[in-house]
Amino acid sequence: MDIAKDAALIMLPLVIAIGQVLFKLTSRDVDAANMAxxxxxxxxxxxxxxxxxxxxxxxxxxxxxxxxxxNKAYLFMGLTFVFVPLLSYLFLKEPVNIRYLAGAAFIIFGIWLARAA
Structure with a gap:
């Protein structure tokens, strides 16, 4: 097991999730699809x-x-569905409920299960 490679698998969806939060923050300044x-x-x-x-x-x-x-690496992109709502909760104060937490647990379990196959 190479920790740097495994860390890259997890950090990549986290970086993408951070980018999504930044795009959401950007959207506050966009009024319409015009030149201004x-x-x-x-x-x-x-x-x-x-x-x-x-x-x-x-x-x-x-x-x-x-x-x-x-096929193994792409499994981890599913973590964006875990990270984006968590980061939006932390930084944008968007709600997270128990169903989200259950779904996130299923995603993590699914990634673990598929990677082990």
Whole structure:
């Protein structure tokens, strides 16, 4: 077991989830699909950081695929369905309920089960 490779499998969906929260924060400044909104978007710090994170995640994904079969690595992308609601709860004060927690547990169990196969 290589801890750096396994950590990359978990960190990648986390980075993508952080990017999603940043895109949500960006959306507060976008009024409509017009040139003025696009100009505001081009200098929005949240948007720029989200793009940088997505770029870094893409490079990391290539690293992950070098070391894992696609069918095993892609399982971990399901963790974004766990991380995004948690981060939106923490940073955006969006609600999380018991059904979400149960679903997240099933996702984690499913990833564990499929990876062990």
């Amino acid at each position: 909104s696009l100009m505001k978007l081009s200098v929005n710090g949240y948007f720029i950081l989200a793009l940088v994170l997505y770029g870094a995640a893409t490079v990391a994904w290539v690293y992950v695929l070098r070391h894992f079969p696609l």
